[in-house]
Amino acid sequence: xxxxxxxxTHLIKTRGQQVxxxxxxxxxxxxxxxxxxxxxxxxxxxxxxxxxxxxQRGNFPDxxxxxxxxxxxxxxxxxxxxxxxxxxxxxxxxxxANTEAFFGQGTRLTVV
Amino acid sequence: xxxxxxxxxxxxVQEAETVTLSCTYDTSESDYYLFWYKQPPSRQMILVxxxxxxxxxxxxxxxxxxxxQKAAKxxxxxxxxxxxxxxxxxxxAYHYGGSQGNLIFGKGTKLSVKP
Numbered sequence: 371x372x373x374x375x376x377x378x379t380h381l382i383k384t385r386g387q388q389v390x391x392x393x394x395x396x397x398x399x400x401x402x403x404x405x406x407x408x409x410x411x412x413x414x415x416x417x418x419x420x421x422x423x424x425x426q427r428g429n430f431p432d433x434x435x436x437x438x439x440x441x442x443x444x445x446x447x448x449x450x451x452x453x454x455x456x457x458x459x460x461x462x463x464x465x466x467a468n469t470e471a472f473f474g475q476g477t478r479l480t481v482v
Numbered sequence: 483x484x485x486x487x488x489x490x491x492x493x494x495v496q497e498a499e500t501v502t503l504s505c506t507y508d509t510s511e512s513d514y515y516l517f518w519y520k521q522p523p524s525r526q527m528i529l530v531x532x533x534x535x536x537x538x539x540x541x542x543x544x545x546x547x548x549x550x551q552k553a554a555k556x557x558x559x560x561x562x563x564x565x566x567x568x569x570x571x572x573x574x575a576y577h578y579g580g581s582q583g584n585l586i587f588g589k590g591t592k593l594s595v596k597p
Contacts, residue, residue: 403584412486412573412587413527426584458525462585471585473519473527 372397374463374474382480383451391446391477395463401425402444403471404436405460413460419444420466448479456481484509486576488588495564496596502549503559503591505574511535514578516550517585518559522570530572533557561593569595 375394401420405413415428419438438444462471495501518530533541549558575585
């Protein structure tokens with residue numbers, strides 16, 4: 371079992387650009403959640419996808435959007451990047467029925 | 483809104499000794515889950531221990547145990563017989579309702595273990 375895998379591992383983008391991050395959930399999991407972890411902070415919940423729809427959303431602007439595919443993998447898109455978007459982006463997968471969330475190793479995004 | 487507070491930015495413990503990390507939270511819900519996650523330099527969040535609020539018995543996982551005080555909204559983690567591999571960031575987290583993917587985290591405590 372490969373667990374939760376995220377790609378890429380690191381990414382450098384220029385302010386104003388757009389970025390797409392990818393996540394493959396743990397085998398058997400149907401729910402994917404995304405988090406933003408700024409340096410020295412705890413992760414903050416961005417949104418959660420289930421059955422290809424956004425089910426819950428945290429306090430993030432519309433520049434942050436996502437998608438879930440029929441195979442349960444997910445993408446996080448961020449438009450019009452700001453310097454403040456520089457962070458570690460974590461993906462977590464789980465089962466809809468209230469089970470443990472498993473995390474990937476994250477994508478380190480640097481906006482310059 | 484639910485919040486999670488970790489008041490100890492950094493802690494240090496001698497190898498083989500015991501250390502307690504503190505966490506308080508605020509919620510109006512009566513049924514919820516609390517977690518401690520470990521984040522080593524590899525960045526991957528690893529679940530250390532989980533506590534269901536409706537259970538009065540404190541959760542235990544080998545060297546890790548919690549002191550859950552529901553009325554005081556306190557959830558501390560005790561690490562016994564500390565090992566060098568325990569050095570990491572520790573995050574307290576709260577969850578209410580639905581899949582446990584939508585967690586609210588504290589700011590973390592950096593634990594150092596001295597040989």
